[in-house]
Amino acid sequence: MVEAASDHVRMLIVRIRLVNQQLKAAHRKLDELCAQLIPSEEDEPGQQCEPRDVVILRSMPGLGRIILAVLLPTGQAHGLKAHEVTVAAAG
DSSP states (O other): OHHHHHHHHHHHHHHHHHHHHHHHHHHHHHHHHHHHTSOOSOOOTTOOOOOOHHHHHHTSTTOOHHHHHHHHHHHHHTTOOHHHHHHHHHO
């Protein structure tokens, strides 16, 4: 019985490690996608670069990559700006 439980725990450890790797890969992908939404500094000379929604939302303390990934498409789908998204999300 102890041997069966030990085998089961070993199998669970393998699965947990796989899920952990997949989660890290998903976090990296979310970070890459959000980074693509940030405007580059290579705008035309003389033009003022206004902060985009992703920059504003990323600067908010406590707002993680997963919430950011949920808020951005939701706000864009409804034509909302960053401050409107945060107000709507806050209730």
